[in-house]
Amino acid sequence: MSLITPSRQKGSPKGGGRRAENNRIYAHPLPLVFSAPESRSRIGHVLGLFGTNTRLENPHCEGVFDPATRSVWVTNEKDSMILWRRGFFGKGDLSRSEPSWLARQVNARKAAGKYMTSEEVREKRRAERKQFKMDRAAAIARAAAEAEAAFAEGREAAPAFIPSGATWKPHQSSEISSLPEGPPEKHPDEVVEELEPLENVEHLQLTLQEAFFLVWNLDCLTVLDPHTREPMDLRRIWQSFQEVHCIPVDLPVYANRCDNIFLVNYAAYHYYRSLGWVVKGGIKFCVDLLLYKRGPVFHHAEFAVVVIPVYEDPADKESSPFNLPNSDTFSWSWLSTINRVNAQVQKTLILTYVTIPAQSRVSADLLSSPACLALYSVRDVVLRRFIPARMRD
């Protein structure tokens, strides 16, 4: 079955087996897991029903702060898997989502490709789409030539068949080879022995917002200082995450600013995470955030969020050393463009207004801890295009 033909089924095109597998692997929505140990006595069992026996399992993951890329790196493979599988935190830096670089390299070496990673599926789909476009262009050229010839001879042209996304079938062509294959004349076992052992150079990259959420709210992540490799305490983390946006760091104009980009983005991230959404980056759709109900492996994101900072006190905007994106009044053409891009991929656009408190009513003391987040307010506006001629209800 072609990967580019639109799916006939309403729901997920994956089989029931894959869905059950996903439900099992991604069962925990957060890295913290509640577990109730089996109890032998009757009283223990009854107490367990009241929740007194439940224990909280904390995976205690570790990450390193990287100021250059403004992120936290988790290099331990076990921790990366836990953070990805329980809440879809982070992204493999050499992969589309889950860190799968090592698996892809191993697949490529074996050239067996029994289980395709999502990147390999994407390559296959792109190769098919390219072939489809070439077939379609050739069919259009043929139809045009036929029409010309028919016109010259003064007869009706034969009806042309131009393939569309739904009708095109991929033909087994030797030119479509997306997976890199090893040299065919060598025995597969020899290939594996001759190449050097693979070192996993990929890490899970957490944005500063994701890392802070895990550190402050769930207490399941420890962030290490990049130079000393010592764990950073909450106050240092809070300060360093803001300082990455201040270049150079000790300039006094950056001190005690409520509109630091980290704070504004964190307010929006925290808001949606605490409501239960899985929040990921939205650069592929020209937006700031994408909201998933359960996670990227289950269904495409339903909502695309643009974070719009609003200053409570306009004077703060004048004096701001930061140039916050989307803080100026936007044109309707900008809004229309983003809405169209997302409507094309069946996503609803949400404008999230984050109100930054006035510099005058926030003390430096308050800003030195996450308690200042209580002063930020988040309002969201859902946007849908309305066509009066067609939408009568």
Place this chain on the structure above:
Amino acid sequence: MDKHPSYEALSPYLSKYPKAAGSLFQTYNDLRLAQQWTDLELVELPGCSRCGMRGRRPQMDDLLCVVPCSLSESLSTDWIRTTFKELGSPPHVYLAINTEDSSIVYYKISPGIVKPPL
């Protein structure tokens, strides 16, 4: 970052152009390790205060140019023109836009109007 195998090749440029260090590192690793580009070489672009790259895509012969930048930067057409000039006027340049979660979006920029291929 200094423990990463790519650090050695990149370190002179990471310290010379610190503001573009993050995007250079991410783009270099993506091209070399994930996209499996060959003959990757770094090209200094002093007019844009960063380092660009030239390399070959797998199964393709032409030498392609990539300029990394970050999503938080604002670029001007003058900046883009400078990259073309400093890379030796290639037919097109790929702009690698990096984000903090390590997603990279590549845009192909050509000097002038280009007809779609198909």
